[in-house]
Amino acid sequence: MKSTYSGVLYFIDCLATIRSFYLIRLVFTIDDNKSDKKIFCLHDATSSYSKLTNFDIKSMNPFLCRNLIYGYIGISQNGVIDLRSTEFNKDMDNSTRFRNKMNYLKSINQNMQILAGIGGCSFPDETTENLLFSIETTTKRSKMINNILKFGQQHHFNGFALHLCNPEFSIESDNLNNFRKLFSTFLKAFKQMLHAKNLILVTIIQSEIPTIVYHPKHVSNFSDYVLLTTYDFDKFKMNENINIHNALYKNPQDLDAKSNADYAIKTWIAKGGKAENLLMGISPHGRSFNIKFQNKTEPGSPIKWNDNSEINSNNFIPYNQLCKRLDLSNWIIKWQEDQKVPYAYKNFKWISFENRRSIEVKAEYIIKNNLAGGGFMNVENDDFEGTCGKPNYPLIRILNQKLIGVDIEDRFDEDRKIKKEIVILIKFSRKNINAMSESSEKNIA
Template sequence: MLIKSVFIILLVGLFCQTSYAKDNCPTRKPVICYWASWAVYRPGQGAHKIENIDPSYCTHIIYTFAGIDMDGKLTSLDNHNDIVNGGYKKIVALKESNPCLKVMLAIGGWNEGSEKYSLLAETEESRKKFAEDVSRLMINYGFDGFDVDWEYPTQRGGIPADKENFVALLRALKERLKPRNRILSIAVSASVAVSKQAYDIEAICREIDFVSLMGYDMQATNATSIHSPLKLESSDPDDRETLDQIVYYYKSQGCPTQKIILGVPAYGRSFTLQNPQNNHVGAAVLGVGREGTFTREAGFLGYNEICDLKRTRSDWRNEYLERNAAVYGSINKLWVSYDDPKTIVAKAQYVLEENLGGMMIWSIDTDDFKGRCGQSAYPLLQAINKGLGNQLPSSFSHVDF
């Protein structure tokens, strides 16, 4: 009898400890971390696996991407990586080391296009069927939420009705996910021009928990330019789009400020200069820059690739633009605009000043995740948390589930 009583007391104590741990997560501004699942295939030091993720830096981690087939059925885009190799299960298991972490699955992305999503959103039957698929997958793998990255309604093969149908799709997802306490979010273009055509902003913000503004890839194509400008520099043309403008537009359209998440890049956009001596913003170019060793995409360099160049080349030159909250660097004919810890902190300060909901980063696998260029790993993620004033827990290992 005594042994039984002690056992019950121990169980109650463990329950109370567990409940306390779950209900007393540190108060932090949301840091939404996208992870590109294809990063596992990058060569050498650029390969990024789930085991490389430090879950203490993020409040939310979003696994990218799932997709849909032509029948509107939710599907894995890489069955070997996601299912056979256990990608979905491994990413969700990160909650064991950080019980406060929310792990989500994203659908869509640029390469998925828009036409299939336009068809999916067109009828009530297809929307409800899709929402049921999503709900079942959330439960099956233990995801905490679902992120919709349709690029973009009404465009790239879409139809005008997409603007209204997108709201209806989000409403169908919300009806299935909310009763089971799942998060629903979206990622949207940071272009005001695109947003006016694609989104009924007040309506979509009613249906979702947060909206991530994809604050990057805003560069010109015919000359060097900053791809993630916060505000206008005095030398910028008046029609230059900035992050400040898209934030103001979302506010003006009735989206609650706390639902707006400002996205920042962990990569740069590069060009090949016509003349290495003319290396300022607006300089003439021959085209996009050469591909990086790890990411292997022309015109794109991960922050880890950029800081490798800075570390190994004494002739690398940086220039900071204070109002853009951006930096550009050049070496010979290579020119690249990007964010570093200094500019990330400046953007985090803007988030606090504007009382936005938090920050998002695309994507953690191109941060300096091995600490090759500094004293510690993930300098951009650290800068986000520092700028937002987030206190990082020293360890979650004491929490016992």
């Protein structure tokens, strides 16, 4: 009996050791974020590009971003949540499936916060018009906010990210002042209701003409964070010349000094927005053009449009496709020093995009200008499978390394190592307990 008792004590001691070992290691692997900078990542389940990839949110490295925006839900004209016919819809209809996905991510990174995205760019006009209708009176606003809160609590979200995509196209010019007022009133009430539930609010703003549509001071005051999408400048303009879509600074030779992140950010702050809760939006996608003359490839060179009636939306290229194209073909890659971004060309094809170097420069800009952090739009457009070389998620890794000061893959690998070591220790403990029990039984016999 004494031998059996000793074996039990030995097993308990092993479990205590395992627990201590895990907790100590976990402190160094998970709670090592000494930086005050934030990174928010968007996964857009409503995007047509997301559906073409093998991306699964459950397979995402949960240390990529402490804050994940999972989008998008819609709002109907009567203030009711509209799930739309998307992958998001499937997840929300099967709340157990969704909770399993989110709980898995949070089980690895316990500091992770998951927000529901509202709006997005898949149904821009519908979202803006329905929201405007739903916030025009106090009664309607309260009804919509309560519906949103109920949805958030049902699916255990940590907050919401409101994204109106290019609302200037859905609002009559003579109604802009009314929209500004209503939107500010709505944000104030929404934030108060969310904070009462310990939830956070992020407002995502298209950067091209934000101060025309919004009141920067109000949006900053009534949001926990404002994510300014500092890319796709001049997206809806029929420019005759190449204009880099993701420039950090202006091109001195370009008469248009507004189509760059630096101008958008400084204008937002000058109009009353706060730097301390401003997130710089960064997107891992490229924009392609056909150049008019093969020997004129620098930014500002003439563009040849295939269809003069509308801009070709197919010039969007996710980084995970773009990097393969650049690796496999004889593209010439250049660096635009003034605007701090790369571009590439081959024959009559021309592409502007992000790479490790440009992301690093943007992260340095965030730190230098005391911004809150960065917003990565969208995580599924990065090279998540590592098909263009290891490691995977190369762009979001760089952003983490520069802003947070840690390597996300090291965190993920460390967590898996810890769990594997625990399994080995448990098996070892059980083996010894069994051996001791057998020995005890023999002694009794």
